Amino acid sequence: MLKQHLKAWLYLLPALSFLALFLVYPLFDVVIYSFEEGYNFVTQTKLGVGFYNYSYVLHDPYFIAAIKNTFIMVIITVPISTLISLLISLGLSSIKPLRKLFQTVYFLPYVTNTLAVGLVFMILFKPTEYTDGLMNMIIHLFHGNTIDFINGPYWAKMLVLCLYIIWIVMPFKILILTSALASVPEQFYDAAKIDGASNFMIFRKITLPLISPSLFYLIITGFIGAFKEYTNAVALFGVNLNSEGMNTIVGYVYDMLYGDSGGYPSYASAAAIILFFIVLSITLINLSISKKKVVY
Numbered sequence: 001m002l003k004q005h006l007k008a009w010l011y012l013l014p015a016l017s018f019l020a021l022f023l024v025y026p027l028f029d030v031v032i033y034s035f036e037e038g039y040n041f042v043t044q045t046k047l048g049v050g051f052y053n054y055s056y057v058l059h060d061p062y063f064i065a066a067i068k069n070t071f072i073m074v075i076i077t078v079p080i081s082t083l084i085s086l087l088i089s090l091g092l093s094s095i096k097p098l099r100k101l102f103q104t105v106y107f108l109p110y111v112t113n114t115l116a117v118g119l120v121f122m123i124l125f126k127p128t129e130y131t132d133g134l135m136n137m138i139i140h141l142f143h144g145n146t147i148d149f150i151n152g153p154y155w156a157k158m159l160v161l162c163l164y165i166i167w168i169v170m171p172f173k174i175l176i177l178t179s180a181l182a183s184v185p186e187q188f189y190d191a192a193k194i195d196g197a198s199n200f201m202i203f204r205k206i207t208l209p210l211i212s213p214s215l216f217y218l219i220i221t222g223f224i225g226a227f228k229e230y231t232n233a234v235a236l237f238g239v240n241l242n243s244e245g246m247n248t249i250v251g252y253v254y255d256m257l258y259g260d261s262g263g264y265p266s267y268a269s270a271a272a273i274i275l276f277f278i279v280l281s282i283t284l285i286n287l288s289i290s291k292k293k294v295v296y
Contacts, residue, residue, distance in 0.1 A: 033269035046266075053270035062242050063271060066252040073162060073248070074226040081166040082218055085173035090203075092174070093181040103178060110171035117168065118235025125149035125160050150236065157237065157246055165232050169225065173218050180214035181207065212294045220286050227279050230254065249275045 034054070038047030057063050092102055109117060124134045127148050131137075136146045149156045184207060192202045208215075230250040233241055241247035242255065249271065256268035 030269045030272055033265050034273050036266050053266045057267055057270045063252050066247045066249050069246060070227060070248045072158060073229055076162045077165045078222040078226050081169050085170050085177055089174050089177035089181055092178055106174050107171045109167055114231055115235050121164050122150055154245055161233060161236060164236060176214050176218055180211040184210045216290050216294045223282050224279055
């Protein structure tokens with residue numbers, strides 16, 4: 001038995017080494033950086049050890065704005081993208097002919113370059129000297145005024161960003177949910193129809209419980225992905241997100257390391273640790289809810 005355990009650990013050793021080197025060690029390194037006050041990356045010196053970095057970050061207006069933007073994106077994009085993906089997946093599952101074609105079409109945005117999709121959204125929403133953009137053309141049909149969704153008011157930019165994120169994340173969710181719906185045994189539906197159950201009752205009592213593990217997985221990963229948003233905001237508004245008022249927590253961390261205000265790894269580490277605990281708290285809450293709602 002001991003020899004078998006040893007052999008199993010030897011098989012796991014390469015993966016464990018990889019995780020320790022690229023995941024565990026950097027995490028501990030970031031924790032240490034976050035407590036080193038006045039750390040200088042060039043000279044490898046610090047002024048002291050304490051909680052000043054956390055205090056600075058939590059009182060930084062740019063970080064407060066980044067937290068607000070991130071939470072707004074999370075609250076809007078995760079439930080809406082999951083709900084729309086579920087409705088589309090149900091529709092695809094009910095279509096027998098050309099189902100594979102429709103699944104491929106819906107999955108295309110997921111494999112399309114993020115910046116390319118961002119350019120398309122800019123064409124749709126940003127007024128230029130040649131056109132006001134497709135969305136403004138629709139607004140004009142209802143006698144509305146032109147709105148610059150890219151460089152205009154905050155609510156307009158947040159609307160475009162949320163729509164963009166929803167568009168980007170939906171294909172993966174549709175793929176997962178379509179596969180989950182296909183795995184539901186047909187005999188359950190047949191038995192329910194014999195008993196005279198309505199379509200809504202079948203969905204609530206059979207379909208939803210049986211796909212709940214996949215749905216829960218998408219909600220968890222959706223929250224984590226939304227809290228890590230940065231590249232999608234850059235694709236729409238450029239790298240100077242602070243001036244646009246559209247920065248995210250990850251964007252703040254990047255700016256503290258490499259941006260115009262860069263060169264402060266201690267502040268960046270403190271912000272990263274705060275983000276880690278936010279994501280951890282949300283994940284634990286979802287896990288506690290899943291014990292009552294998810295059917296395994």
